[in-house]
Each structure stands twice: as structure tokens, then as C-alpha cells.
Amino acid sequence: IDEIEALSSIYGEDWCVVDEDEKIYCIKINDCLDQPKWTICLQVILPPGYPTAEPPIYQLNAPWLRGQDYMELANSLEEIYVQNLGESILYLWVEKIREVLIEKAQSSDPEPDIKKTSEEVDEDDGDDFLLDYQPIQEDPIKMLNYITSESQEVDEELPSIHHGNPITDRRSTFQAHLAPVVTPRQVSR
Structure with missing residues (x-):
């Protein structure tokens, strides 16, 4: 509980209590730029045995975080847990993630290629569905x-x-x- 209060005061609005009874928390971490390019949301569930006997259950959420990048970051977090067995590690995890994001921002990595799936623009320019077809000459x-x-039982291809x-x-x-x-x-x- 002391760790949660400390994290809440350190990270302010970026720290979020999802469900206090179930001990589910979330923090938005970015690369510390004025206009952040790289952001990850870390969600953690603290099991009853945390920190003495069990690690936090975590989920890393970022549209660009996949494959090798995801595995490297997950391995880093698990390594921090192993090096600090029995201790509170959430602050160390957050700062490790921030360090990775800062390195990404300073390297030559381009901004994440994120396809916005939640925005919908409805422009009726008539070119939405151009199909290559031949007009039907029959009635x-x-x-x-x-x-x-x-009555026509045609075996259509799925x-x-x-x-x-x-x-x-x-x-x-x-x-x-x-x-x-x-x-x-x-x-x-």
C-alpha cells in the first residue's frame, strides 16, 4: 500500500487506479519529450503474495509494441523482478520502460506507424468502392x-x-x- 501511495504521488495523473479492491493499476509512460512520440501503458495486477512471494501480473499496451521489441522489454522487466526478489519493483519497472522509450526517441527510429482504428472519417467522394465490373446487358x-x-442450388465458393x-x-x-x-x-x- 505504501508503494501504491508513493507511485501515485510520483506520477500524478499518469497513475490510474483501475480497481482498488482487486489491486489493478495502470500507468501511462512516455519518452519525456514535449510532444511524446513513444508511449506505453503498463497495467499491473498485484497478487496477494506481492512483493514477498509473487511478481506483479502485467500487461504492456502500445499499438507499435510487437515481436522483438515486446520480448526484449518483457525480458527486462522479468530480469528486474529476479534481481529484486521480495522487494517492491513497480517504480523500477516504470523507469526501465521510460528508459527504453527515451532510447527509442533519441535513436533514429521513426515515429510508430500506427493505423488509427478508432477514428472514422465519412467523406462521400464517390470513390469509396470502385469495383472492376462489366455492366449486365440482360434484363x-x-x-x-x-x-x-x-430453386437454383449453385455450389458457391465460400x-x-x-x-x-x-x-x-x-x-x-x-x-x-x-x-x-x-x-x-x-x-x-
Whole structure:
């Protein structure tokens, strides 16, 4: 409890209590620039045995943090825990993450390539869905009847499903799944 109070006073608004009863906390860490390029959100759950017998359960959230970068940072945090067994380590973890972000900001690494998925811009310029198609020369009513006819049992090919990269925000993970469908039967399959 003393550690949590200390962290709250040190980090101010960046420190967040998610659930005090369950001992879930979150801190937003950046590279200390006037306009930060690199930011990570560290979420920790303090188990009953922390700090004497159990490490904090943690999650690192940043859209750009993947693969090798994630593994290196996770290994650094686990190494800090092992070097400081039985001691409070959250402050050390936060400062290690900040150190990594500052190094990234000072190196030649470009800004993170983050595709904004929460912003939606609706511009109707007519070019949203340009499809390469040939106009139908036959009677459109006759064609519509052919397409929607239940009596026609056509073995349609199922469309391929494209899976997006998972995005984790707070305690939720989101992943997009897209498939191009052209008939109602493909949707129901």
C-alpha cells in the first residue's frame, strides 16, 4: 500500500487506479519529450503474495509494441523482478520502460506507424468502392430473379476471410475479420 501511495504521488495523473479492491493499476509512460512520440501503458495486477512471494501480473499496451521489441522489454522487466526478489519493483519497472522509450526517441527510429482504428472519417467522394465490373446487358429483373432464386442450388465458393492484427486496449482485445460476400447465401454459410 505504501508503494501504491508513493507511485501515485510520483506520477500524478499518469497513475490510474483501475480497481482498488482487486489491486489493478495502470500507468501511462512516455519518452519525456514535449510532444511524446513513444508511449506505453503498463497495467499491473498485484497478487496477494506481492512483493514477498509473487511478481506483479502485467500487461504492456502500445499499438507499435510487437515481436522483438515486446520480448526484449518483457525480458527486462522479468530480469528486474529476479534481481529484486521480495522487494517492491513497480517504480523500477516504470523507469526501465521510460528508459527504453527515451532510447527509442533519441535513436533514429521513426515515429510508430500506427493505423488509427478508432477514428472514422465519412467523406462521400464517390470513390469509396470502385469495383472492376462489366455492366449486365440482360434484363436486370430477369437477372435478379436468377440470383435470388432458391430453386437454383449453385455450389458457391465460400469467400476467404481476412484477419486483422489484434489490438489491445485496457483489458480488451479486438480483431477484425473481413470477407467479401456477394450473395445472401454466402452470409448465412
